[in-house]
Amino acid sequence: MNNKKKIYLFAYTDDGRDILREIKTAWNQTDIELEEGNGMEIRAVFDAADTDALVFIGAAGIAVRTVAPYLKSKLTDPAVLVMDVCGRYVIPVLSGHYGGANQLAREFARLIGAEPVITTATDLHGIFAVDVFAKQNGCYIAEPEYIKKISAAVLRGERIGISSEFPVAGEMPPGLQWAAVRQKAEAPKIGFHIGYQKIHPFFTTLHLMPKDIVVGIGCRKGKSKKELREFLSALSCRYDFPLQCIAALASIDRKAREQGILELAEELRVPFLVYSAEQLGQAAGDFTASEFVARQMGVDNVCERSAAAAAGSGAVWICKKQVREGVTLAAVRKKVQLLF
Numbered sequence: 407m408n409n410k411k412k413i414y415l416f417a418y419t420d421d422g423r424d425i426l427r428e429i430k431t432a433w434n435q436t437d438i439e440l441e442e443g444n445g446m447e448i449r450a451v452f453d454a455a456d457t458d459a460l461v462f463i464g465a466a467g468i469a470v471r472t473v474a475p476y477l478k479s480k481l482t483d484p485a486v487l488v489m490d491v492c493g494r495y496v497i498p499v500l501s502g503h504y505g506g507a508n509q510l511a512r513e514f515a516r517l518i519g520a521e522p523v524i525t526t527a528t529d530l531h532g533i534f535a536v537d538v539f540a541k542q543n544g545c546y547i548a549e550p551e552y553i554k555k556i557s558a559a560v561l562r563g564e565r566i567g568i569s570s571e572f573p574v575a576g577e578m579p580p581g582l583q584w585a586a587v588r589q590k591a592e593a594p595k596i597g598f599h600i601g602y603q604k605i606h607p608f609f610t611t612l613h614l615m616p617k618d619i620v621v622g623i624g625c626r627k628g629k630s631k632k633e634l635r636e637f638l639s640a641l642s643c644r645y646d647f648p649l650q651c652i653a654a655l656a657s658i659d660r661k662a663r664e665q666g667i668l669e670l671a672e673e674l675r676v677p678f679l680v681y682s683a684e685q686l687g688q689a690a691g692d693f694t695a696s697e698f699v700a701r702q703m704g705v706d707n708v709c710e711r712s713a714a715a716a717a718g719s720g721a722v723w724i725c726k727k728q729v730r731e732g733v734t735l736a737a738v739r740k741k742v743q744l745l746f
Contacts, residue, residue, distance in 0.1 A: 416463065422491045483501050496520050508524055623708075624709040624733070629732060641725060679716045
C-alpha cells in the first residue's frame with residue numbers, strides 16, 4: 407500500500423504553471439509525491455493525513471487567506487510555502503520547523519535556483535531548535551506552548567537542560583546541558599525531557615515522547631472506526647501508552663481497503679501498513695497461533711505478526727493479541743534511536 411507523503415502545488419497563472427512543471431521535472435525525492443492541487447478542495451487537502459505541504463505559486467496574501475480557516479495546531483498543520491511567479495523566492499509561511507516548511511523551502515529553492523526566505527530566529531542564528539529536534543527524531547511534543555519559551559531562552563543565551571530515558575547519539579549542540587533527574591536544584595530552569603515518564607527535572611519542562619508504537623490490527627469485515635478507536639483507547643489506558651505516540655497501524659493486505667482502519671489511521675495521522683500472508687509468515691518471533699485465522703487468512707496470526715513486521719528488529723512488546731467483539735489488537739515499541 408502506498409503510504410507516501412504528498413506535496414500539493416497550486417499555480418493560478420501561466421508563469422506559475424511553468425514553475426510548477428519545472429519543479430515536477432527536477433523533483434527526485436522518492437518518499438514524497440508531488441501533486442497538482444488546482445481544482446482540489448483546500449479543506450480536504452489541508453486535513454489529509456498524508457499531506458506534507460501545500461505550495462502556492464503566487465501572492466502570499468492569497469495563500470494566507472486560503473488556508474487561514476483550516477488552521478488547527480503547529481503539530482498537525484501541514485507546511486505551507488509561497489513562491490513568486492518569477493521563481494526568485496521561496497517563503498515558508500506555516501509550520502517552518504515541525505511541519506518541515508523551512509527545509510522544503512531550501513529544497514525547492516535549490517531545484518529552481520531561487521532564494522529561500524527563512525524568517526525563523528533559531529534558523530537565522532544557527533542555534534538549537536527543540537521542535538526541529540523533535541521532528542527529526544519522530545517525537546510527539548506534549549506541551550507545544552513551551553516551544554517558544556525554550557527558543558526564547560536559547561536566543562537569550564541561557565542554558566537549556568536535557569534529560570532522557572534513551573541515549574542520544576551525536577554532538578550535543580552548544581547551550582544544552584545534561585541534567586540528572588535527582589539534581590533539580592543544580593539543573594537549568596528550563597529544558598526538555600525525552601521519554602514516556604512525565605517527570606519534571608526543570609522548573610519548566612517540555613516533554614518529548616518518541617512516536618515508536620506500532621499497532622497491529624485484525625478484524626471482521628465492516629468494523630467501524632468508532633469500534634476500533636474505543637478498543638484501542640481502552641488498551642492505551644490499560645498498558646499506559648499515549649495514542650499520540652502511535653507511529654503506524656499494520657495489518658494483512660486483505661484489509662488494505664477496510665474502511666474502519668483507514669479512517670482510524672486518518673484520524674491518528676499515521677500510515678496504515680499492510681503485508682501479504684507470506685510476508686507475515688516470515689516475521690520472526692513467538693506468536694499466538696489460531697487455526698481459524700490460518701484457514702481464513704493464510705497465516706496463523708494477523709495482529710501480532712503485522713505489528714512485528716512493521717516494527718522491525720529490536721522491538722519490545724507492549725501487549726500481545728487482545729480480543730474484543732471481532733477485533734484483535736497487538737502493540738509493540740520500535741527500537742528508539744535518537745540523534746542530535
